[in-house]
Amino acid sequence: MYRVLIVDDEEPVLDSYAFMLQGAADFTLMGKARSGYEALALIHEQRPDLVFMDINIPGLDGLEVIAEVHRKFPGMIFILSTAYERFDLAQRAIPLGVFAYLVKPISKKTFLSSLDRVREHLEARTLEGETDGDTEGRFLGTAIWKALGEGAWAQYRQRLSLPSDTGVVCLLELEDGTAYQRIGEQLSHRYRCLFRMHLGRGLFFISGDLCREEAETLLAGALGLGRSWYGIGGCYRGPDLYRSSGEALEELRNQRSPRELREREQQRIIALRRGMGTVDPEALKKAFTTLWEDICALQDFTLAKAKLVSLFTLLIDDCCGSYRSNSGEPPPFAAAEEIMALEDLRAWEIWSAEAFDRLIRRAAQGRSNPVPVPLPLDKAVKYIDEHSTEGIQLIDAASAARVSPAYLSRLFSEHFKINFIDYITERRIERAEKLIRESGMNMKEIAFAVGYQDPNYFSKIFKKVLGMPPTQYAAEFRRGQEYPPEEELWEA
Structure with a gap:
């Protein structure tokens, strides 16, 4: 740009x-x-x-x-x-x-x-100062996706030794990700063929005056066995190769059912969110790249950016809790404003690498404390804080943390030295103490406010935790307010 x-x-x-x-x-x-x-x-x-x-x-x-x-x-x-x-x-x-x-x-x-x-x-x-490898990468990654001037096309032809003034663009998606290079070599037996990976798919440019049937036959012979999806563009002169690229991409998109694509995208997002803070950073970066390449390859860049805004909003909330009702932490960056301002894939690639690194570091902060708390446990605690007035069960918190109930139960025992139920009880009683001290609510209202529908049961649990019923706690608190500590009397 x-x-x-x-x-x-x-x-x-x-x-x-x-x-x-x-x-x-x-x-x-x-x-x-x-x-x-x-x-x-x-x-x-x-x-x-x-x-x-x-x-x-x-x-x-x-x-x-x-x-x-x-x-x-x-x-x-x-x-x-x-x-x-x-x-x-x-x-x-x-x-x-x-x-x-x-x-x-x-x-x-x-x-x-x-x-x-x-x-x-x-x-x-730009071409004059490039190596042949740089020129091929620029040609496949940028030039064939936009209208080219005659002069630039002439230089590309010369630098890349393209024998024909026309060519065809093909995009492949293979279950066997190791076969792309072999296919490129087979296509090169008959034509001058350039290859690179583009958004997780194989991109092939075949130089020559081929009709679609010829290109399809050539490609079918190279594919061999295994599941594959492909798109073949029309044959165009160099300045108009962007049309061939667009047609190939559109055909590839149409070969996959929308439901299949949505489910795959959903599964990858879930896996990425589960891994934040618990999986090796390099593996996370690889999963993130695979996800955004898939998103950008299968829809218009404007729509892709909208999806990526949603993805980063979820990741920010997972790592920082910035969009939760009880969180005072601001987001580390304005995902919507920054992503929607990006002009092209190259700008996105640069921005997203830095932004995702920041989130990985933020997700790992909890584990760098003197008493490390795994991210799933942190997520479960935040979920409990937000839903403390509801009838929370272990399976609910485990679902919010995206781990199994058994694993979450073990995390509570290992890190807090109490079980899940006792942890919820302690948090509810802590909140009840605060309401007794700071609000004018009666005991029935406080019981409902902290998640107990039966005031008598609330009183029993309160006494079990603090050694006195809530009415006695309130009376002693008021007595303390009426008779200030001795040091306050001296100051008066």
């Missing part, structure tokens, strides 16, 4: 350029500046790839700004815009390496055409 800065002192022009930029693939608005000095500050701070620069702006004019930064950022592209077509300005712009000179008002067609030429220039420049 190429970052763009717009510099102009007229607000309508800034809004117009920003609006037209929304319809351009591979470009995103980085910022706006209304003066030469503001433009200088943003250029040094943000380092955009492309700057639309008005000449007549307050402070330093546009050409002076370019002259100031030209040597420090020689790769930065500048497009000049001005209301007047003047030869002297064009002459000043030439030695500064200005990419284009546009006269206002600039039509949308001219604006987008300029962006197309910039994109080709940036892609070609």
Whole structure:
């Protein structure tokens, strides 16, 4: 994604350029500046790839700004815009390496055409500095998923030794994950074939003028035995290969039933949540990557981001309890705002790796205390705190902690030295003590408030735990309030 800065002192022009930029693939608005000095500050701070620069702006004019930064950022592209077509300005712009000179008002067609030429220039420049392995990875991971310029396609053909001007994209999903490389080798016996893993699936580009039937026959011969799902795109010229990629992905999606996909996604989310804080971090990262690759591979990126917001909200709550009624801990980051602002898969990959690492560290904090408490036990305790007025059973808390009742029972005995029922009883009586001291409720109301429907039974349990019935506890507390401690009398 190429970052763009717009510099102009007229607000309508800034809004117009920003609006037209929304319809351009591979470009995103980085910022706006209304003066030469503001433009200088943003250029040094943000380092955009492309700057639309008005000449007549307050402070330093546009050409002076370019002259100031030209040597420090020689790769930065500048497009000049001005209301007047003047030869002297064009002459000043030439030695500064200005990419284009546009006269206002600039039509949308001219604006987008300029962006197309910039994109080709940036892609070609990137290719020149890459190794062959980098070029192949960029071609399969990025280039065939968007419209390519003729110049960029010509460079890819040359760098990758592609014999044909056309090709077909195939996507495979195999139960045997070790077979992808073998299939690529078999396809290469007859055609120039490029292969990489893409979102957990095998991505193959076959260079040649193949019809769909030929590609299907070729693929079927390579697949052999075992369950498989595949999508085959149409045959297109290089600049339009994104159509083949889109068709292949759509066909692959349609081969899996929605119910099957939902169930698989649900199972993976449950497994990931169960593992937080209890499973090796590297295994967790692998499970997380498998899950998000599956989500991103099988739906539009916007929908995928919405699902990933939900996933991170669940994980944040599991690790921090940030969204529970009795939790005062804020979320470690704003998942919805940060995820929905991501532009593409690469941005998501970078963001999610750091964010998931933070959650793994947070989930492990409980086990780094002097008396470590496993995360399932911590989850069960939080569940009990939130539902203490209800008839909680061991199976309910175990379900909330996503472990078996027997395992949770053992955790209570090992870490708290009491059984599950006694733990709940102690927490309820603690709450009852607080209500007696701080509220004006009668004993019947307090019994109901802490989860006992029978006030007589509540009184019996209270006496068993504290050695006196709740009425006596309340009376002694009031007596203590009437007769302050001796040190308070001396202070008075």
